[in-house]
Amino acid sequence: MPLERILPIALLLGSNVFMTFAWYGHLKYKSAxxxxxxxxxWGIAFFEYCLMVPANRMGSAVYxxxxxxxxxxxxxxxxxxGFSTWYLGQPLKWNHWAGFAMIVVAAWLIFLD
Incomplete structure (x- = not known):
């Protein structure tokens, strides 16, 4: 797979790590x-945007x-x-996985011609 296809995916992955911490990381510190x-x-989300915007800009050339x-x-x-299980200690149940699988199928459909 060429770099112009892989780099946006890698940037999206990194941006999602930051955004997941921005959205859900504070749940571990409810007393704050x-x-x-x-x-x-907001501070964490800044770094998410620093990766997401280039990912979408570069990615739009091939996707x-x-x-x-x-x-x-x-x-x-x-x-x-991974975050829910590792960081929050809340592993996903079968129904969560089933719902996520449906979203994966929906995303796969987007790539069909």
């Missing part, structure tokens, strides 16, 4: 004030916008599955 959680999340969005959703689910 809400304002602190919000500002910390359509719907394909980029479909990939992003699947990557988000994979990152979240």
């Amino acid at each position: 004030p809400l304002a602190v959680a919000i500002f910390a999340s 359509s916008a719907p394909q980029l969005k479909g990939m992003q959703e699947v990557i988000t689910l994979l990152v979240f599955a």
Whole structure:
């Protein structure tokens, strides 16, 4: 697979790691004030944007916008599955996996001609 196809995927993966921490990382620190959680999340999200914007710019040369969005959703689910289990200690149940699988099928359909 050529670099112009792989690099956007790698950047999307990195951006989703940051965004998952921005959106859900504060759940481990529920005693922290809400304002602190919000500002910390904004700070983390900055780095997500530093990866997401180039991923979409570069990726649009080889993928359509719907394909980029479909990939992003699947990557988000994979990152979240690991994050939920590893960081939050909340492993996914069968129904979570089944729901995620349906989203993966939906994203796959986007790539069909």
